[in-house]
Structures are given as C-alpha cells and as structure tokens.
Amino acid sequence: MTVALVTGATQGLGLALVEGLAQRLEPTDTVYLTGRDMNRVTTAVQCMPGGGAKVRGELLDVADPNAATRVAQQIQQRHGGIDIVFGNAVMRVGPDDDPREIVDHYTQVNNFGTTRLLKAFAPLLNDNGRLLVVASSLGTLHHLAPVLHRRFTGPSTLDEIDEQIALWRDEVKDGRAKATAWPGFVNIPSKIGQVAAVRVLAAERRAEDLARGILIASVCPGMINTPTSALWWDVSAAPTPAQAATALLDLAANPVKPEHYGELVRHGNTVPFS
Template identity: 70%
Template sequence: MAAPRVALVTGATQGLGLALVEGLARRLTAHDTVYLTGRHLDRVNQAVDALPGGGARVRGEILDVADREAAARLAVRLGERHGGVDIVFNNAVMRVGPDDDPRAIVDDYAEVNNFGTTRVLRAFAPLLRDGGRLIVVASSLGTLHHLAPVLHDRFDALASLEQVDEQVAAWRDAVKDGSARSGAWPGFVNIPSKIGQVAAVRALAAQRREQDTERGILLAAVCPGMMNTPTSGMWWDVSGAPSPARAAVALLDLALEPAKPGHYGELVREGAVLPWAPWR
C-alpha cells in the first residue's frame, strides 16, 4: 500500500480554493488527508462540513498568511503530525475591486498576496516529500510582458525570496506615496503583485532545481484562467467563463499527474508554459 498523502490548500473556504480541496478529496484515497485552511474558524468549519463525503479525509486548519509566523507554525505542526507534505496549493488572495483606492489597500494586498506567498514557500518547501508539488496560484498577468521594460530588472533573475520581498516592498511603497502613479508602474495593482508571485517561484526554483529534479518534486506557478466569480464580475463580463470547479481541473491535473520537467519553476496554464519575458 502506498504511503498516505497529505495535501494543503490556502484560502480554501470559497471559490477556487474550495474547489481544489473538493477535487483533491475526490481524487485521493481514504488513507490521505487534505487540509482546508482559511483565516476564520467558523468559515473553515462550515466549508469542511459542507463538503461531500468519500475520498480523502478533509481537515480544517486556521491559516492567515498575512500573519508573519502562521505558515511556519502550521508547517511545524504538520511536519510533526505527518513527517512531511505531498501537495501544497498557495491560493490565498486578497481581492480588489474597481472602486478601491490602491494607496489605501496596497499594504494589506501585498501582505496577503505577496508576502503571504513567500511565507508559504519558505514554510512548506522544506516539508515536501519525494514527488511533492508546491504550486502557487497566480495569473497570466504575472509575466514581464505586462510590465514596462524599464522595470523588468526589478523582478528578473532574482536570487532569493528575500530579494523578491524587497522588490515587492519597493513597489508597495511607491503605490502608497503616489510615486508609482507618475512612474512606469501599471495602475492595476494586480499586475505587479502577480509578477511578484511568479518571480518568487522562479527565485526558489533556481535554488532548488537540482535537488527537486532528483526527487521528482514540482515547484510551479499556475494560471487558472478567467473564472465566473463575483470578484471577477466586478471587472469583466464573466458570464461565459468556467466555474471555479471547472477551472480547478487543470490545476489538479498538474498536482496529481506525472510532472513534466519543462514545467519546473514556470508559470503554467492549461498544461502550457507561459513565457516569463519577451526575450524568452
């Protein structure tokens, strides 16, 4: 019998995160465990209780990625409980609407979407077992194609997660003090944020590539594509877009099917790599 597998999804009380938990539970076995995590205990418990039975066991855990120590604390607990993890989806996100003032929300936005991502990467990468998957849910906006060329070197070929955090902090501060508005930064805060997420995956992958390749581990960012959700509906017409459950299928395939070497450290959408930069 294969060893029990352990999976974890952040930001999993609704939308895509919840669909990922449900899909993992359905496609794994009764010997396996899927952790559904979120910031609020009541929402976590309600989400767990509402899931259909069968398949893997689903357990709820509190995880607020904006808490600087929360990911590390949970990683320690799961390491002690299971000895390691097999699948991690970093899906936690703070959403922004068209009427939000970027200067007013960028602190919290970067704390969840970007520093939350690097915290999860730092905490759970060391726990990955052979054949493990560590996947950051990002966007097709997370490439340098969507950033002015003068800003490309801010995020290209960064050597560490610390360097990524420094560049994200510099962008955040420029939004707060208004200098981003008069510079080359895009007005839509989602673009630099998603680029920062993909840059974090690329930086960690550059450090771990050799050992991860030997152990069959996949570290990647993934774009789920446009989904029919209330948040997306504030920006675009999503009436014809797939549901979160449908969008989750390609992400689950990436996590559960044999890894393709070309996906390592890249941004993947529907099984294809999205080029990081115009010159690549």
C-alpha cells in the same frame, strides 16, 4: 498516505481544489482546508461531500508573519512531510478600491504571504511532491514596462523579491507610482512578484527537486466565473471554480514535466515569463 494543503480554501477556486483533491485521494489521505477565519473554515469542512480523503480544517492566515511556519511545523509533527500544497490565498480588489489604501494588506496576503508559504513548506515536500502557487497570466513581464523588468529578474533570493515588493508598495502608498512606469492596476506587479518568487525558489532547488520528482511552479487557472471577477470583466461564459480546478489538479497528479519546473503553467502549457 498523501497529505495535501490548500490556502484560501473557504470559497471559490480554493474550495474547489480541496473538494477535487478529496475526491481523487483515498480515505487514508488528508487534505487540509485552510483560511483566515476559523468559523468559515469549519463551515466549509462541514459542507464537503462525503467519500475520498479526510478533509481537516486549519486556521492559516497568510498575512500573519508566523502562521505558515506554525502550520508547517504542526504538519511535520503529525505527518513528517507534505505531498501537495496549493497556495491560493488572495486579497481581491474592486474597481472602486484606492490602491494607496489597500496595497499594504494586499501585499501582505498576495506577495509576502506567498513567500512565507514557499519558505515554510518547500523544505517539507516529500518525494514526488507538488508546491503550486495560483497566479495569473498577468504575472508576466509582457504586462510591465521594460524599465521595471530588472526589479523582478534581478533578485536571486525570496528576501530580495520581498524587498522589491516592499519598494513598489511604498511607491504606491505615497503616490510616487503614479508618476512612474508602474501600471495603475496593482494586480499586475503583484502577480509578477508571485511568479518571480516561484522562479527564484525553483532556481535554488531545481536539480535536487527534479531528481526527487518534485514540482514547484506557479499556475494560471484562467478566467473564472466568480462575483469578484465579474466586477472587472464579463465572466458569464467563463468556467466555474470546479471546472477551472481540473487543470490544476491534473498538474498535481500527473508525472512532472521538466519544462514546467519553476514556470507559470496554464492548462498544461508553459507561459513565458518574458
């Protein structure tokens, strides 16, 4: 029996990942569709097409410091472990959002939520398991001033990554970031932080995980045609969420390539961190 979980799964790419997993898996398998609003979770589950794996709704707000651990414990009790985890929960920002006003909740969801998910679910991975964090090609040091690179290459633990994110958050909140080399677009340091977190965890686990057929990686789905992306870019020719989900689902299903382990993967290819 295969057990899978997707965070941020009530719409867009997350919903497409749940549907794709359910279609690819068997009726004896279970896919957990999770989100921060139980009404939306229930509605999303009810709208799933029939056939394939059982889709089960679960409340999981990654901004809640205890939520990932709670759900992980429940899944361990029910199933003993887990096979596939997609960390897709994200707080999106629009062009009119003031970074100083939104950065607190933004980092709670996108960054601290990512490290909580990694800490909670990595220990539960079964042999041949997959733990994939949806990030972006913006999550590379190419988009960051060299003077800031050590903030993301120096940490060797997830707690140290969180400390660097907290320092950046505070600089944004009090306005200091504007006078430094930090980019104004908060998505860039945040995505770099997500990719760095995956790299740190992978460095701790690489040898054992590869021996067990486990893949931990960050993934870039590319530009997607969604209303939020349309606020920033012309996405009229971009893939739909269902189309964008295909490469991520293939990564979860195909045999592990060692060169993907701990890296940012886009359409089957590794995107260099630096």
